[in-house]
Amino acid sequence: MFETLQERLGSIFNGLTGRGALSEADVSAALREIRRALIEADVSLEVVKSFTDKVREKAVGATVLKSIKPGQMVVKIVHDELVEMLGSEGSEIDLNAPAPVVIMMVGLQGSGKTTTTGKISKRLHEKRGKKVLMASLDTRRPAAQEQLRQLGEQIGVATLPIIAGQNPVEISRRAVQAARLGGYDVVMLDTAGRTHIDEPLMAEMAEIRHSADPHEILLVADSLTGQDAVNLARNFNERIGVTGLVLTRMDGDGRGGAALSMRAVTGKPVKLIGVGEKMDALEDFHPKRIADRILGMGDIVSLVEKAAETIDAEKAAAMAQKMQSGQFDLNDLAEQLKQMQKMGGMGGIMGMLPGMGKMKDQVAAAGFDDRTFARQLAIISSMTKKERTNPDLLKHSRKQRIANGSGTNAADINKLLKMHRQMADMMKMMGGKGGKGKGMMRGLMGGMAQKMGLGGMAGMGGMPDLAKMDPRQLEELQKQAEKMQGKLPGLGAGLPGLPGAQGGLPGLPGLPRKK
Secondary structure (H helix, E strand, O other), X not given: OOHHHHHHHHHHHHHHHOOOOOOHHHHHHHHHHXXXXXXXXXXXXXXXXXXXXXXXXXXXXXXXXXXXXXXXXXXXXXXXXXXXXXXXXXXXXXXXXXXXXXXXXXXXXXXXXXXXXXXXHHHHHHHOOOOEEEEEOOOOOOOHHHXXXXXXXXXXXXXXXXXXXXXXXXXXXXXXXXXXXXXXXXXXXXXXXXXXXOHHHHHHHHHHHHHHOOOEEEEEEEOOOHHHHHHHHHHHHHHOOOOEEEEEOOOOOOOOHHHHHHHHHHOOOEEEEEOOOOOOOEEEOOHHHHXXXXXXXXXXXXXXXXXXXXXXXXXXXXHHHHHHOOOOOHHHHHHHHHHHHHOOHHHHHHHOOOOOOOHHHHHHHOOOOHHHHHHHHHHHHOOOHHHHHOHHHOOHHHHHHHHHHHOOOHHHHHHHHHHHHHHHHHHHHHHHOOOOOOHHHHHXXXXXXXXXXXXXXXXXXXXXXXXXXXXXXXXXXXXXXXXXXXXXXXXXXXXXXXXOOOOOOOOOOOOOOOO
């Protein structure tokens, strides 16, 4: 989502951080480039002006710490202002009200309200243990009510029975009454939308609000909306009074201006972001973590949390035992590739590592993209059990059979076997050192980088790298990582490597510890 903005800001700050001192002219020139980058990213002009004015006020004449260069101080100021613009703290959906808590979903047609209603309902049911009732108030869009009913069956959440001929206000009253009688904790009201804001839409939303008295009114907005996001947010907030924002399609290739503008204009927090089509593709919005991603500082805490949700503790323990004995067959390689896919693939993982954003294209060009992983899994699946546990059996005739079965060729199979041999050698070396060899903990991604001639993994090609970060930020980053210890198999010093001694996360370089 923020890749273009990240690249533009990265080039601006790379020019600043290399200088020993900054004049007011240097700061002004940098701010002009920042302003241009934000406008190109579809951030509202009024938000851009307010942002750059605040940065200028703090940057000019700022007290520079002895341990930091002036350019790095500007990076820190921009980072702090980005966090402020996005909302200093993350905000969850508020359920602190008498049951049933009514949550009203509003927004334009096509923004993803119905799907998001299902995602939030699933999240509240599974993660917060709430009994949820969903109700579709969309009587205009064909099969809208049936769509929500089918979503309810898919995620195991109850939906209000459909009665033909009722208007949205009558349906909202019936939903609240049914929830009260059925002992439900939460009622999700999926309202109708329009292709654009008009008076009938706003009048209907106001009437539903008056009838259902919702505790939360969440504005669902497409993050690809662009400059018009400001008008959308302002209109809904002024007429209905939204309590929070949900941004969909944050996994798209849009410029990200909506995320930066809407919170600043409404003053309401972004509570959740949609990051995919699947019903579990919904994440909390953490302003600081998003700011870190925009400035190329990575998002290690979110990566660890995602890993904690996807990694099977029993499988990790079994993997750890095998690694300690130096064993690593093709079944183990397949398991690691599947873990990486669950966590968003190589691109998703690298986007969360400090200074790694610019390496994603290089890694893809070198043949380590997510499609390659899918092809490699197909190859392994086409092998027999004996072949997976003993790759030395794979001669020409067997390779030909596997290639036909997986839709690949002998060259693809040879690449996979070469990667497996390199990783198996790594396992033997780690096993011989009791899993404590300093150089070995770089893991798969470190090994890949070396084979590709990209050097070490820490602080690669991005802005600003760990070696140049504000010491206070680095210390805070380390503290956040340490807080996650114990929640994830394989989380040792800093972060684990793949295949780490504990069999944890795929290929994450450890953070340097504070001396």
